Amino acid sequence: xxxxxxxxxxxxxxxxxxSQRRGMxxxxxxxxxxxxxxCRVWMVxxxxxxxxxxxxRVTVPICAVALSAHFGWDKKQSGVxxxxxxxxxxxxxxxxxxxxxxxxxxxxxxxxxSAWGFLxxxxxxxxxxxxxxxxxxxxxxxxxxxLQGVYFPxxxxxLSQRVRESERAFTYSTVGTGSQFGTLxxxxxxxLLLDWYGxxxxxxxxxxxxxxxxxxxxxxxxxxxxxxxxxxxxxxxLSMSKQSKVPWKQLFTxxxxxxxxxxQLSTSxxxxxxxxxxxxxxxxxxxxxxxxxxxxxxxxxxxxTSLFSGFLSDHLINQGYKxxxxxxxxxxxxxxxxxxxxxxxxxxxxxxxxIVFASASVGLQTFNHRCWKYRWSPPRSHLRVLGWLPDRNxxxxxxxxxxxxxxxxxxxxxxxxxxxxPAGGHGLCLH
Numbered sequence: 001x002x003x004x005x006x007x008x009x010x011x012x013x014x015x016x017x018x019s020q021r022r023g024m025x026x027x028x029x030x031x032x033x034x035x036x037x038x039c040r041v042w043m044v045x046x047x048x049x050x051x052x053x054x055x056x057r058v059t060v061p062i063c064a065v066a067l068s069a070h071f072g073w074d075k076k077q078s079g080v081x082x083x084x085x086x087x088x089x090x091x092x093x094x095x096x097x098x099x100x101x102x103x104x105x106x107x108x109x110x111x112x113x114s115a116w117g118f119l120x121x122x123x124x125x126x127x128x129x130x131x132x133x134x135x136x137x138x139x140x141x142x143x144x145x146x147l148q149g150v151y152f153p154x155x156x157x158x159l160s161q162r163v164r165e166s167e168r169a170f171t172y173s174t175v176g177t178g179s180q181f182g183t184l185x186x187x188x189x190x191x192l193l194l195d196w197y198g199x200x201x202x203x204x205x206x207x208x209x210x211x212x213x214x215x216x217x218x219x220x221x222x223x224x225x226x227x228x229x230x231x232x233x234x235x236x237x238l239s240m241s242k243q244s245k246v247p248w249k250q251l252f253t254x255x256x257x258x259x260x261x262x263x264q265l266s267t268s269x270x271x272x273x274x275x276x277x278x279x280x281x282x283x284x285x286x287x288x289x290x291x292x293x294x295x296x297x298x299x300x301x302x303x304x305t306s307l308f309s310g311f312l313s314d315h316l317i318n319q320g321y322k323x324x325x326x327x328x329x330x331x332x333x334x335x336x337x338x339x340x341x342x343x344x345x346x347x348x349x350x351x352x353x354x355i356v357f358a359s360a361s362v363g364l365q366t367f368n369h370r371c372w373k374y375r376w377s378p379p380r381s382h383l384r385v386l387g388w389l390p391d392r393n394x395x396x397x398x399x400x401x402x403x404x405x406x407x408x409x410x411x412x413x414x415x416x417x418x419x420x421x422p423a424g425g426h427g428l429c430l431h
Contacts, residue, residue, distance in 0.1 A: 033164045042162075043171050045217055046155065049113065050178025052213055053151055055186040055206040056120050057085070060141060061276045062190045062295060063199040065283045070199065071133045082276045084138045088145025096150025097157060105158025106222065108150050110214055116147040117210030124200035173310070180302045180366075183275070187295030194291060267335050267368050270342060274298075274362060286351045297355055298362040305363035309334075334367030 034042060060067070060082060068078045100108045123140055130136045155175065163171050186206060193201040218227060251257050282294040309330065316326045341361040348354050 032161060034162050036167070039163055039167060039171065042221065043174055045213070045221060046158075046175045047178045047181075048213055049109065049217075050151075050155075050175055051182035051185060052113070052117075052206070052210045053148060054179050054182025055190075056116055056144070056210060057148060058183055058186045058275065059120065059190065059202050059206050060085070060137075061279050062186060062291070063194060063202055064276075064280045066194060066199040067137070071127075071137075073134065077134055078280070081134070081137045081141055084141040085145040086272065088142040088147075089149045090145075092146050092149035093153050097153030100150070100154040100157035104226075105154040105156075105161070107227070108154040109158065110217060110222075110227075112147045112150050112154070113210055114214050116144055117207045117214060119144060119147070120203050120207030120210065123207075124203050177303065177306065180299050180306065184296060184299040184303075187299055188292050191291030191295050263331065263335065267365070270335075270339055270361075271365055274342065274358070278358060281345075282354065285349075286354070289351055294355060294358070298359040301359040301363040302366055306366035309367040330367045334365055338362075338364035338367075 033039075064078055064082065067073065067081075073081070096108060096112075119140065123137075126140075127133055127136060156172075159168060159172055159175075186202070189205065190202045193205055278298070279291065279295055282289055283291070286294075313326055313330055316329070317323055338361045341357045341364065345354055345357040345361065348357060
């Protein structure tokens, strides 16, 4: 089977010479991967980065009720502000992955984090200058989505180039838990700041921490040379290779492709609805409830649930169950059962039951991104086109590049010659 990273047993060729040179160690050795101590440091810093990504992302949902009261918004106007983030978020994932493959994921990560951190800090200041608050906040959230849309493609590009295959799954899953930790941190600290100092303090807290993270990463983990973007890399990053064309017609006639698209749309819709509207729901339905309870408990439950789902999927596979069967089982729990609890949430008048239903729905959704294998991915930007490897992976398919499109095992879909290269190109195999 194909392996992740730059050395691929099934025939996929390593990345370009520029990518190889970019991955060299500081001592000049030819190994593009980080030494283990360096990898651990980067893992912790990227975990913090993912945490702060979600801290900035959830600032408006946490403050939605306070913002609506302050600016006189109704539900429709509040919904426009909350949804505008996702319109921007879906536009930059493809280009973010492509540029990261060319100039380095760490550069794209730090540039985007600097921008969204600065935007978060100045948002309260600019609202006092502008009189068109609804338009400004909508544009601000749209821009925030554009900036954060490159994060996970850049993260995947960076880890695939710099982390050894034997450590990649652990590193990526550890960094990914920052999404739960970030929502947990901003849910607890943000709720307290909101009650004590007002909604502006939540933006200052999130934005300043992000800028501090960028500063520490640049100062202690990267050299000045590594922070420089040569013009030749930038030019290459903005131009698509002719060998990287995707056979759209062939892809969209395949049932597995549509299965993943529909599953991803459904799962993401439920998850982001809860992420955006839970604070408003609890504040309006249970006015006397404390924000640090309903903004913390569901995401606190999600952490052990996420760990358990990974253990359960590995255990079932090791017990002899077919991988595809386990994946379907995990998907039913993550999408089906969690949605049942989400429906129950809207029907209860008890605060305790609402907390239980919300915690169960959020926690069980972590089953969606377990039981998936990351052998070797084509350029991240191409996979993002179909949503196969988003920040919330559905775990329905495996990916493998084979020379000349030859499949070593039976798969549901094999498309030869999707990504060009030596040895006659590579096919995309899904199962």
